[in-house]
Amino acid sequence: MTDVSREERCGLLAEAEPDELRALAEQCLADGADVRVLVGPEVGFVTAQVREPVAAERFLLGDVLTCRAEVELAGHRGWAMRLGDDRAAALAAAVLDAEAEAARPHAADVAELCARVARRRQEREAAEWAELAPTVVEFEELT
Amino acid sequence: MGYSGARGGLEAILAAEDLVRRARDHAPAPWAPTEQITARFRLAVDRVLGEAGLYHEDTSAAALRQAEGDPLEAAHLVRAHRSTLPRLAVSEPVDPDEMVVLRRIVPAFREPDGPQLLGRTTDYTGRLLEQPAGPPPRQSRTPATPPDRTETQRRPGRFLDLLRKLDLVVDHRRADDPEPFDITRKPARPPAERSAALASMARAETGALVALWYRSILGPDGDIHEVTLGEVRHGRLPLRVRHPHTGNPVRVGEFRVTEAEAIEDLDGADEDRSRFDVGYGLCFGHNERKAIAMANLDVANRRFGRTGPLEQLLLLTTDGLDSAGFLEHLKLPHYVTFRSMVERKQAMRAAGEADEGPRVAEPAGQECR
Numbered sequence: 001m002t003d004v005s006r007e008e009r010c011g012l013l014a015e016a017e018p019d020e021l022r023a024l025a026e027q028c029l030a031d032g033a034d035v036r037v038l039v040g041p042e043v044g045f046v047t048a049q050v051r052e053p054v055a056a057e058r059f060l061l062g063d064v065l066t067c068r069a070e071v072e073l074a075g076h077r078g079w080a081m082r083l084g085d086d087r088a089a090a091l092a093a094a095v096l097d098a099e100a101e102a103a104r105p106h107a108a109d110v111a112e113l114c115a116r117v118a119r120r121r122q123e124r125e126a127a128e129w130a131e132l133a134p135t136v137v138e139f140e141e142l143t
Numbered sequence: 144m145g146y147s148g149a150r151g152g153l154e155a156i157l158a159a160e161d162l163v164r165r166a167r168d169h170a171p172a173p174w175a176p177t178e179q180i181t182a183r184f185r186l187a188v189d190r191v192l193g194e195a196g197l198y199h200e201d202t203s204a205a206a207l208r209q210a211e212g213d214p215l216e217a218a219h220l221v222r223a224h225r226s227t228l229p230r231l232a233v234s235e236p237v238d239p240d241e242m243v244v245l246r247r248i249v250p251a252f253r254e255p256d257g258p259q260l261l262g263r264t265t266d267y268t269g270r271l272l273e274q275p276a277g278p279p280p281r282q283s284r285t286p287a288t289p290p291d292r293t294e295t296q297r298r299p300g301r302f303l304d305l306l307r308k309l310d311l312v313v314d315h316r317r318a319d320d321p322e323p324f325d326i327t328r329k330p331a332r333p334p335a336e337r338s339a340a341l342a343s344m345a346r347a348e349t350g351a352l353v354a355l356w357y358r359s360i361l362g363p364d365g366d367i368h369e370v371t372l373g374e375v376r377h378g379r380l381p382l383r384v385r386h387p388h389t390g391n392p393v394r395v396g397e398f399r400v401t402e403a404e405a406i407e408d409l410d411g412a413d414e415d416r417s418r419f420d421v422g423y424g425l426c427f428g429h430n431e432r433k434a435i436a437m438a439n440l441d442v443a444n445r446r447f448g449r450t451g452p453l454e455q456l457l458l459l460t461t462d463g464l465d466s467a468g469f470l471e472h473l474k475l476p477h478y479v480t481f482r483s484m485v486e487r488k489q490a491m492r493a494a495g496e497a498d499e500g501p502r503v504a505e506p507a508g509q510e511c512r
Contacts, residue, residue, distance in 0.1 A: 007386055011394040044231040045197060046384055048398065049323060051236040052341065053303055054423045054441075055315040058236050058323045059338035061345050062427050064382055064398050065199035068231055079387055081231070083396035084199060125243075125292070132245065133289035135261040141253055 004114055006101070012114040013096055014082045015121065018089035024113055025092035028073070028099045028106045035095065038077065039070035041087035073098035148479030167211055180204035189399070189428025190214050194463050195221030196327070196346040198398045198427050215348065215467045222464060235383040235392045239402055239425065242378040243297050249374045251406060257299020262377065302373040303404055303421050313409065313418045315445075333454045340444055340457055344437040345426045348463030355456055356436035359443050364451050366443035373404030373421060377429045401430050405438035411446070420445070 004012070013021065029035060045063035052059060067090040068081040078098025082090050100110040181188050181200045184207065192203040195218040202221055210216035246262025249255040261267075273279075306312040324331060324339035326346070331339035344352060359366040379399055383392040403424040409416055422442030424434035440457060448454035460466060 005391075006389055007391050007393045010386065014393075014395045042229070042231070044229040045225065046231055046382060046395070047233045047325075047327075048198070048380075048382060049234050049236050050425060051238055052423045052425065053239055053301060054404075054421050055317055055337070056320075057317060057338055057341075058320065059341040059345075060233075060323050060325055060327075061237075061342070061400070061425060062193070062196040062198060063225060063230070063327075064234075064396070065197060065202060065228075066231055066395060070387070077388060081384060081393070081395045083382070083398075084201070128245075129292040129296075130286040130288055132260060132262055133292075134286060136258045137261050138259065139253065 004111070006097075009100060009110070009114055010080060010093075010097060012117040013080055013093040013110075016089075016093065016113060016117045018086050018092075020113060020116075021089050021092035021096065024106065024109055025095040027109070028095055028104065031105070033074050033104070035074075035098075036072045037069070037091070038072055039068065039079075041067055041069035041090045041094075043067045043085045043087065046081075069094040071095055071098050074102045074104060076102035149476035163211075167209075175208055177201050177204045177208070180207055186429060187212070187214060189430055190349055190433075191217040191221060193427040193430050193433065194218040194346060194348055195225065196427075197221050197225040215463050218348075219464055219467070232384040235385065237380050237382070239380065239400075240298065240301060242376060242380050242400070242402065243397075244299060244376050244378040245399075246377040247299055247374065249302050250372045251374075252302060252305070255299065255302050255374070256305060257295045260296075260299075301404075306373070306406075306419065306421070311418055313415055313420050315420075331458045333458055334449060335454065335458055337441075337445070340448070340454070341423070341425075341437075341441065343458050343461065344424070344433075344440060347433070347437075347461035348466065349430060349433045349436075351461040351463065351466065352436040352440070353432050355461060356439055359440065359453065364447070364453060366447045366451065366453050367407070367439050368410070369406070369408040370439065371406040371408075372435060372438075373406050374402075375431055375435060376402040377431070378402075399428055401426055401428065401434040403431070403434040403438040405435065405442055407439075407442045407446070414446075 044066060046066045047063050048061045049058055050061045051057070064083060065085055066081055066083055067085055067087055068079070069087070069090040070077060070079045071091070071094045072078075073095060076098050078094040078096065078101060080090050080093030080097055082093060096110045096113070100107045181204045184204075187207055188200055188203045191207055191214050192198050192200065194214065195203065195206075197203075202224065203217065206217035206220040206224075207214070209220060244260060244262075246264060247257070247260045249259060303312065307314070321336065321338070324336050324342060326339060326342045331343050356367070358364065360368075360370060377399065379397040381394045382396050382398055383394050385391070386393045401424075405422040405424070407420045407422065409418060409420050414420075420442050422438040422440070422445070424437030424439075424441060426433045426437065440453075444453055444457060448457070
């Protein structure tokens with residue numbers, strides 16, 4: 001998975017485990033690259049806006065806790081937003097985004113991490129379906 | 144403490160607070176970690192995050208622990224916490240049709256598009272109390288590997304769309320796209336846009352919404368006369384925001400919701416009696432009672448919200464923080480308030496005993512001197 005779009009990469013980094021983000025970010029920064037924190041990491045919320053199906057009207061369902069960060073690494077900006085309040089994980093994800101944008105030495109590792117996250121998502125959904133599928137029901141109709 | 148007409152008591156207040164903390168945090172029982180609460184009390188956690196209006200399971204669990212299991216108090220704590228946080232973005236409009244279902248039932252129709260998926264439920268289980276001394280033995284049942292999940296199984300067709308295909312439902316779809324009302328910035332007051340009512344119900348106290356739903360069926364207003372559910376779903380929806388550099392949507396995660404569609408049989412003189420109307424309910428987490436009540440009340444509010452008290456009741460009386468906050472404040476010292484009431488009674492009695500007769504208000508328009 002080397003040709004994911006920027007948005008796909010951010011989405012996958014948003015799902016990665018904090019430990020794997022931090023470990024890879026440390027490797028990225030180990031060469032002493034010039035890094036600047038531009039935003040945060042900042043905990044806040046994203047307001048979930050829904051377009052309901054009856055009248056196609058938008059309404060605000062509520063807020064989702066999120067954390068975002070933005071960095072500049074070797075002249076390239078990296079951005080991340082994740083659910084929850086793990087500041088270190090958001091900062092690490094932003095570093096990885098910048099590493100990939102700058103095509104620096106660990107860009108391939110970032111792509112590999114994204115591929116791993118995507119595989120895990122598929123495996124998790126398959127395991128979930130294995131649990132759910134036996135609960136599919138067809139009630140009989142009494143006539 | 145500071146309150147109108149009373150002050151002081153700081154030492155006793157601190158001692159009372161300390162009593163709560165010691166009994167709660169150092170009870171002779173193992174500490175309940177956050178993951179214990181989210182795993183074993185998920186419905187309570189979901190209720191709190193829904194009523195607080197902030198989706199984050201761990202925050203909700205921490206609040207429940209701090210509130211000693213009181214969901215309303217926990218929602219209060221989470222809302223207070225939320226008020227300290229910045230709004231980082233408003234999401235791209237979420238399309239509920241994107242929901243990956245964990246549970247989906249269509250009570251109105253046996254063979255809808257896609258499966259009837261019971262999922263995790265005790266709807267069909269007898270209510271027999273279990274009191275095990277420890278964890279029950281693990282069931283050895285290993286699920287067989289099913290064929291890959293099809294797209295219809297992941298995202299089944301909506302029952303409302305089936306009704307539309309059959310031309311059996313009134314079409315409310317709007318051509319315009321008004322900005323949604325933000326109840327966190329401005330209180331919703333009648334007459335309000337539908338987006339304000341939906342947002343208010345999504346964050347309402349579950350019991351208050353269910354009580355209002357039941358009142359609408361059995362109470363004096365009779366705003367709901369047919370109670371048929373189109374469908375009920377629990378599942379995950381994607382949260383997307385605009386990427387600040389590319390301007391394209393980015394999926395930053397998923398959140399779980401419960402969704403309901405309620406069908407109402409139109410019978411009014413000015414209504415299209417050859418069709419049904421559909422109401423919509425959606426709330427954070429797994430809370431089917433709330434979503435179902437909301438869906439029924441949505442359609443009732445459309446029909447009767449302005450001709451009776453329903454809209455006012457929905458907007459002004461279902462928020463848990465509003466109602467419980469007002470109720471709880473009654474426990475604060477009201478010495479001055481009550482003393483003035485006593486003094487008024489005594490003054491009236493004294494006036495009566497002096498044979499002055501009852502005090503009568505001056506007629507309107509008379510000049511006061």
